[in-house]
Every structure is written in structure tokens, then in C-alpha cells.
Amino acid sequence: MKLSALSPRQLIEIDACTRCGECLKSCPVYAQKGQEEIDPRGKIQAFKAFIRSQYGLWARVFGPKKLDEEKLKRFSEMVYRCTLCGECGVSCPVSIDAKNLWLALRETLVEMGYFPKAMDQLKSNLSEVHNILGNENMERVEWVKSLDEVPDHLYDKERAEVAFFVGCVASFFPMVHRIPKALVEIFRKTGVDFTLLGGEEWCCGFPLIGAGMKKEAEVLIQHNLEKMKAKGVVRAVFACPSCYHTWLEDYQTDIEVFHSTQFLKKLIEEGKIIFKEKKAKVTYHDPCDLGRGSGVYEPPREVLRQIPGVVLVEMENSREACKCCGGGGNLEMVDPELSAALAQEKLKQIQATGADTVITSCQQCVRTMMSTARKKKIPITVMDITEFVLKNMKS
Ligand code: SF4
Ligand code: SF4
Incomplete structure (x- = not known):
């Protein structure tokens, strides 16, 4: 040993x-x-x-x-x-x-x-096709084709200062395609000139690091850095807290990294996003890799407070003490029942606030909570903050 x-x-x-x-x-x-x-x-x-x-x-x-x-x-x-x-x-x-x-x-x-055997499958998917699901990597951009306005370049531009790094979960799971679609729509409406890496985006490496296979993640890290540099990117935006956290911790780069909540806050401060009134009582779930992992607690709350009529109520456990939704640590691959049981506990805390909508800022949290709410017929609306912002923006 x-x-x-x-x-x-x-x-x-x-x-x-x-x-x-x-x-x-x-x-x-x-x-x-x-x-x-x-x-x-x-x-x-x-x-x-x-x-x-x-x-x-x-x-x-x-x-x-x-x-x-x-x-x-x-x-x-x-x-x-x-x-x-x-x-x-x-x-x-x-x-x-x-x-x-x-x-x-x-x-x-x-x-x-x-x-666990599931980690071997993960490793071979990531070394062969560079995404967690083992699909053809070009399928990463399928969701782009379902946008209301689809440009010829499919947002895979030769050069741009801002890049949106989508991540495997949002790219491949149709249930959460609405998250990158919402962020792209916000960028379009606010005039942010951005690019995607398209089929050249590879997994950020987080699942391998979480599996205990950090050395194997290095190839993915170097590839993504090279592709970003080749496009002249100086700012990268992530709607996925795990990709964001991995770029912060494991990518040696001078590219400035933003989680979507930080970037949305910046757009609001610049006066590019103005909200209409929305009467709603919502609660906010801190994704582990964004909150405890990266210390980003306030930007999402500040964004929500900018929407007139929105009342934000906190759960019994929030910020540093926020309970995991069950979707982290590759647990879903190893023990899906345990992952779902944690999600059910999470939903109980959400319901106890009296809010009918839980906002979060992570596609994996959205997937985990939404799947369990549907299966157990729990009447809670689960939304990512990007969707909530887009829905309540003045056009
Ligand atoms: S048992 Fe106490 S000291 Fe040990 S890891 Fe737990 S909290 Fe820390
Ligand atoms: S699931 Fe338990 S052991 Fe694992 S990181 Fe969370 S609190 Fe610690």
C-alpha cells in the first residue's frame, strides 16, 4: 500500500x-x-x-x-x-x-x-470520446440546433473574447438542455459576443478527479486550454459548478473564469439585464461545488434579489450548511438509489420553506432534484437560475 x-x-x-x-x-x-x-x-x-x-x-x-x-x-x-x-x-x-x-x-x-467498475467505464469513455456518456463528441452541440435562432456558425466561432464552456451534463442530457439554451439566449439579448468550443469541448476532467484518477484528467485539461487559447478567449463562463470549480483549481491559466451567476450579476450591474415584476416565493439551493467548494454564495442571491416581487426564503440548511442534492461525487454511477434518497431528503427541506420553486445554479442538481420530484410526485418546480433570469427579463 x-x-x-x-x-x-x-x-x-x-x-x-x-x-x-x-x-x-x-x-x-x-x-x-x-x-x-x-x-x-x-x-x-x-x-x-x-x-x-x-x-x-x-x-x-x-x-x-x-x-x-x-x-x-x-x-x-x-x-x-x-x-x-x-x-x-x-x-x-x-x-x-x-x-x-x-x-x-x-x-x-x-x-x-x-x-467501482463504473469508474473504469467512465475512464474509457473519457479517453476514447471525451465525454462521460460515451457518445460521439460532436453530439455535444445538438442542443444548439433547437435554439429559436440558429446561426450558421452554431456559436462555434473562430475567435471571441468570451467562451461558454457547457460541460457534459448540460450538453448530453435533454432534460437540462434548457440551461445552456437559456444562457445563450441571455448572451444574445445582452449583446455578449461569445463562442462555444463545439465538438472540440472535452470533459473538464472533474469526474476523473472525483473518481480518484487525477492523472488521467490531465489530457482533457490540456486539450481544453489549447482550444480556448486558439480562439483568443480571455473570459470563460460556466453554468456547471463542477466545471467552474475544476477550472479554478486544476487549470493553470490566465483566462478569467466566471460561474454563470457571477456573469449574470455583472450583466445586471452593467444595466444590460432589467427585470419585470414577478410575484414568487422561491428558495435557493447552493450546489456543493459552487458554495462550499468555491465560496460562491452571494452572487446567485444578489441576482434573485434584483427581480421585483421575488421573495427569497432560505432553507433550514443553507450556504455552508446546505445539504447536498445527492448528485455529486459520481454517487449516481455507483449507487443510484442512495443518490435518489438524498434528493428526496433535500426536497423535504425545500417543501418546508413553503416555496413552490427551488432555484439552483447547476444542471446536475436540477437533474437530481427534478427526477426525484417527478418520480415521487412532489409538487416542486426546479429551475436553474439562468432559466429564471431569462423568463423574467424585460426583452
Ligand atoms: S470525528 Fe471529529 S475530528 Fe474526526 S473527522 Fe469527524 S469531526 Fe473531524
Ligand atoms: S457525503 Fe458525508 S463523507 Fe462525503 S463529503 Fe459529504 S459529509 Fe463528507
Whole structure:
């Protein structure tokens, strides 16, 4: 067992866990499963035991013990049953950066060959056709053809200062095509000269990083950077918080990156978006990679507050304490039932606010919450902020 995926800080963090159990109170997966081995504390203690068996005093004197395959398999199942929402890290009194620790544990498990089969499929899709679904990559732009006005260049221009990086989920899942369509329509109405990367947009690499396959993501990262540079892009806009977060953290670039909520706020401040009145009581769901992951809490709320007549009510858990919708961490690929159960819990919190619409700023959150609301016949309207802005803009 090699520990090369873990930084010295992470090794200290493993040792620093006091087993206080604060993280148990916030982990949505533990709330569903109630198993000690799946909660953050349990995972840290199990990994600590593996380390001790290989590198502890006993191992130094008598040699490392043979690792128990069944225990490793079970541990891997627990590590991949996590949405990487990061809430455990926020509640940890000794400031363990839990989300990055889970990523390092996944990398370690990948090196050892203990990871879910679904991750292998993901890896081959991304290396062969560069999108999570394994479709022909040119199909990324199919949604463009259903816009009200379709230009000949399909928004894949030779050069533009602004690029809209769409991401795999919004490109390939018809249920959420309405999100990139809304953002493009807002750009058109406000005169933003932008380009897409079209069939040359590759997955941002986030799903591979989440799978514990960070090295494999490098090819995707370099490709996307080259394509952006070739078009002379200086500002990139993302409606997907995971793509945005990955560009912020893992792309070494001087291209300025904006989440759509930040860009919409900028357009409002420049007077390019003016709203009509809309009487509505809405609540806002913070996507994990945008809120806890990237610290973007206020821009979406500021955008919503600019719409006259809109009353924004907060959920019991919001901002840093916002509960994950169940759509993160590749959990849907590993355990769809668990992912749906988390979405159902989320919908209960939304309903408790008395709002009939939940606004978010992530296509994966929209997919997860909307699918569960439909299946369970829960009367909640789920909208991305781009759609809500477009619907309430003065033309
Ligand atoms: S809150 Fe932090 S210190 Fe306490 S058990 Fe969880 S990971 Fe360990
Ligand atoms: S990242 Fe979220 S789902 Fe994973 S252990 Fe922490 S709180 Fe639980």
C-alpha cells in the first residue's frame, strides 16, 4: 500500500481526527445509511488501521501484515458512497479538509485496484470520446440546433473574447438542455459576443478527479486550454459548478473564469439585464461545488434579489450548511438509489420553506432534484437560475 496520493498534511489530518463525531451530524450519507463504517470518522479510522498495519511499529519490527482483500473491498465501497459534498469538513472542529482527503483516498484505492467498475467505464469513455456518456463528441452541440435562432456558425466561432464552456451534463442530457439554451439566449439579448468550443469541448476532467484518477484528467485539461487559447478567449463562463470549480483549481491559466451567476450579476450591474415584476416565493439551493467548494454564495442571491416581487426564503440548511442534492461525487454511477434518497431528503427541506420553486445554479442538481420530484410526485418546480433570469427579463 503506497501513500503517495496523500500529502504530509493529510497524513497529519488522519492522525488528528479526535473521533468526536461532529461530522456524523452533518453527513447526508450517514443520515441515510446509519453505518459507522460509511461516516467520515469511520472511514478515517479504517484507513488509519490500514496504515498502521503497513507502517506502524509492529510492521517495522515484524514486517507489514498482508492486507485483507475483503476489508479493502468493503472500505472502497464506503469511500465511493460519498457525494464529496464537503459538509463534514465544514463541521470538523480540527479543520480536517475532508473532501480533499476523500479524493486522496480514492486515488490510493485506484492505485491498488479497488474501485467501482463504473469508474473504469467512465475512464474509457473519457479517453476514447471525451465525454462521460460515451457518445460521439460532436453530439455535444445538438442542443444548439433547437435554439429559436440558429446561426450558421452554431456559436462555434473562430475567435471571441468570451467562451461558454457547457460541460457534459448540460450538453448530453435533454432534460437540462434548457440551461445552456437559456444562457445563450441571455448572451444574445445582452449583446455578449461569445463562442462555444463545439465538438472540440472535452470533459473538464472533474469526474476523473472525483473518481480518484487525477492523472488521467490531465489530457482533457490540456486539450481544453489549447482550444480556448486558439480562439483568443480571455473570459470563460460556466453554468456547471463542477466545471467552474475544476477550472479554478486544476487549470493553470490566465483566462478569467466566471460561474454563470457571477456573469449574470455583472450583466445586471452593467444595466444590460432589467427585470419585470414577478410575484414568487422561491428558495435557493447552493450546489456543493459552487458554495462550499468555491465560496460562491452571494452572487446567485444578489441576482434573485434584483427581480421585483421575488421573495427569497432560505432553507433550514443553507450556504455552508446546505445539504447536498445527492448528485455529486459520481454517487449516481455507483449507487443510484442512495443518490435518489438524498434528493428526496433535500426536497423535504425545500417543501418546508413553503416555496413552490427551488432555484439552483447547476444542471446536475436540477437533474437530481427534478427526477426525484417527478418520480415521487412532489409538487416542486426546479429551475436553474439562468432559466429564471431569462423568463423574467424585460426583452
Ligand atoms: S469531526 Fe473531524 S475530528 Fe471529529 S470525528 Fe469527524 S473527522 Fe474526526
Ligand atoms: S463529503 Fe459529504 S457525503 Fe462525503 S463523507 Fe463528507 S459529509 Fe458525508
